[in-house]
Amino acid sequence: MNTLLRPLLVLFTLLTLLTGVIYPLAVTGIGRVAFANQVSGSLVMRDGKAVGSALISQSFQEPKYFWGRLSATSPMPNNAAASSGSNLGPTNPALIDAVRGHIDALKKADPGNALPIPVDLVTASGSGLDPHVSPAAALYQVARVARERHWDPVKLRELVLDHVEGPQWWIFGEPRVNVLLLNLALDRAQ
């Protein structure tokens, strides 16, 4: 039995130490030295205070801000301590109700807007924490935000286009706009 139990127990212990203690601590050490900002959450500061993370969405419902994706987290949307998607199936009536409800909210805040509604603006993200919207979804809201802030829509459109990130290295992913960073830029320019 000793030829079976000794390797079993010793290897389990040693390999657990290697993979469960030494390896994660080594990664943590490298991260602290090389990527101090990223490993602690890519925090965004304003007046010396953390106001969010550049990677995590926040709730925006006031018309003077750009709005982001829907968030299905509970108990409140954009809860970064309980990520979740809606998990609503494509034929579920609750999905259609959620989309319709958000379309109504958009129309109410900007009755004159006749642009087609970009799909990402009225659907929930996978994580509930998606920090981005498509450029189309940001441009859709320019008229409303410009009116609320008494801005020139052309100038605001330029600010939005400045915030469009293209596909990474020109080949990976989709063009997108970080909603929190755009809204912070708005507040700064005010």
Add this chain to the structure above:
Amino acid sequence: MTGQAGFSLLLFLGVLAALGYPLGIYMARIAQTAPIGGLLGKLERAIYRVAGVDPAHDMPWARYAVSVLLFNALGVVVVYLVQRLQLWLPLNPQGMANVAADSAFNTAVSFVTNTNWQGYAGESTLSYFTQMLALTGQNFFSAATGIAVAFALIRGFARRSAQGIGNFWVDLTRSTLYILVPLSLVLAVIFMGQGVIQNFQGYKQVQALESVTYTQPKLDVAGEPLKDTQGNTLTETLTAQTQTLAMGPVASQEAIKMLGTNGGGFFNANSAHPFENPTPLTNFLQMIAMFLIPAALCFTFGRMVGDSRQGWAVFSAMTAIFVVMAVVAMWAEGQGNPLLTPLGVDQGHSALQAGGNMEGKETRFGIVGSALFATITTAASCGAVNAMHDSFTPLGGMVPMWLIQLGEVVFGGVGSGLYGMLIFAIMAVFVAGLMIGRTPEYIGKKIQSFEMKMTSIVILVTPFLVLVGTAIAVMLEAGRLGIFNPGAHGFSEVLYALSSASNNNGSAFAGLSANTPFYNTLLAIAMWFGRFAFIVPVLAIAGSLAKKKRIEATAGTLPTHGALFVALLVGTVVLVGALTYVPALALGPVIEHLQLHAIH
């Protein structure tokens, strides 16, 4: 979008082959017992000395199997205990309570079997200690177990008239030390550079730009919802000025989660969470990481049996199925949801938006990056998700489900993909042998009655678990209670759960409330037998093959390296998968697809 999809697919396959081939050759060296020099070599020999392992000692298959089972059973016990005691263990800044018994049991089996099904939500359930020591450790061990079994089966083909199939302790140690840890370290560092977090701090409060008003059920002191005299749940309205950001040692776990085809996320939203998968580049690397070792093992196989064409043949068969599936998934998701069009929603693809069915998907990945990820994670036995499969279109969701049901042999899990595919190769030469009336052989080994009996067990065990399990779940009240979406989609949720557990995938149609004693138990049983009722017969085949002489190919031998065999192999996989699952799929995604397009 067609151009973008085709380009992404080609780029992915190109990078995969370019990285997989050299890794496969390197792994063939790891599979030999020849000592490796340097610091790691010294560490390896020191480990053997302390553990009392003689690396030259070869195990017969039964001994190998017992070692595999004991090592993994010990893993279940340890992971269970750590979860049950986490409140009193270190690194628990959020004060996470001890996990309930049924959930802890399910999670322990889940991580040991390389399934990494998650009944719990990581950021609100598990301490950093549990995540780092218990779960990250098992991510390595389950992957190393898979590699070891694949090595053993390859040796069965490569050796002649041999009694043993290798030494499990050596295979385990060498896979961990020389393959998994170095690759994970490199990947974790790249991830951190892109924004994946790695720290041991408590959750962070930040001052949000806007306050959020929300309602939630009022709870009594015991945490139960309060009700008024009519029995209605009482709610309270609250306002939050701050946002709480979950933290943790994510990068180190994320790297092995993908490389080991484990797939258990640090957070509930898994790879959709921006702290796990922050950029399109990390998304691409995560996709590569899932297929890297499974693809490399094809080349390891070719190298070890002394005929690299055999490895390319298996690689080609896997690629053929994968490409078709990926194209279907990307097309289906790109079409969008026809029910949203009448509401004035624009689902078209343009320079300004990805369009398509964006429910449950992240903007930075869009349709291509999400549908491709879903295809890869289910072709492999990974189960990480960067989009919610439950919200996919019916056909887009059927692709991942069917890939799981095929037995995850399209690259598949680390090790398990190759040994699963080699079982199908044995099946394919057997079918061909029946057609031409010759004793089937594969890689110079006669395939006889014992191998075919074991192959039958391997091929039948997961369909049995999936179909019987699904039938039980939909017949019982406890099973039906977990269903979230109405109609045919609800049945798909249950079928997906059993398929995912039995084939050790771990992804879900996550609307299903599976964190109940019923599902935790049923799925844990499916996961355990789906893993080890598969591995033991595979090892038996390895043992039996190793004992045989290797016969030279003659004019009457079916060549197993050409296009004909690749087609035969693909045909066998698809036919077995179709015959077994088409009736069940017809009740779920097929009906839903017809309904979706009939009502609009």
